[in-house]
Amino acid sequence: MTISIKTAEEIERMRIAGRLAAEVLEMIEPHIRPGITTDEIDQICHDYILNVQKATPAPLDYNGFPKSICTSINHQVCHGIPNNKRLKNGDILNVDITVIKDGFHGDTSRMFPIGEVSVLARRLSGICLEAMWRGIRQVRPGASLGNIGHAIQSFVEANNYSVVREYCGHGIGRQFHEDPQVLHYGKPGEGIGLQAGMIFTIEPMINAGKRQIKLLPDGWTVVTKDHSLSAQWEHTVLVTDEGYEVLTLRKEETPLGPAQ
């Protein structure tokens, strides 16, 4: 395992890629309403990334992925493929955006409630958001990856939800997926120690029911085995001397996350 420590110049380029990924989520927000299809969301994002940002949507053709973004609805855990089905009132949707700018990747995702959603759906999404931020707030030189995983897992399980084990956060830079693997479960002190200049994603997937998942025959879409609802949020995070910097922060967010 070789974990790259980014140089000051590489960090500056990662800040730009991260900001662009965040801006795609800001741009698409007003479009995400009952009646729109995930294909239409994909097309709007694709055009914006190419024509406005002069950047590249990383998912397109990544290991054969057919679209420019991932859209995962309700019991879909991750890697959902945009299609021509219309979003309906009560759905919850994850939109996952990865852009490449000047050779570097920025990767971020968020949940969107579609119209009025159930109390369970709202709570699941909120717990997942808080879990991601509890993980992010562990990040500083000398902390270990296990501190991040433990902060996420203990909070999620205390709320009677489960953490998906098969997919994890990842180092990111010139490559979409670099070392290290950032597990969303674990014990304090486990795993490698963090150093300033590391950049990785934190992207917990949590289920309202059991943690088990299955892969659909399309070869991409991951769903919960028990068909329970699933949620995910993702940020790209830089380890700094002082702690962390979230490279994919949106305008409505603060560096500490939602008020504790």
Ligand code: MF3
């Ligand atoms: N953006 C996803 C992640 O957070 C990866 C998507 S891979 C794709 O790591 F091929 F499905 F796009």
Ligand code: CO
């Ligand atoms: Co990611």
Ligand code: CO
């Ligand atoms: Co992502």
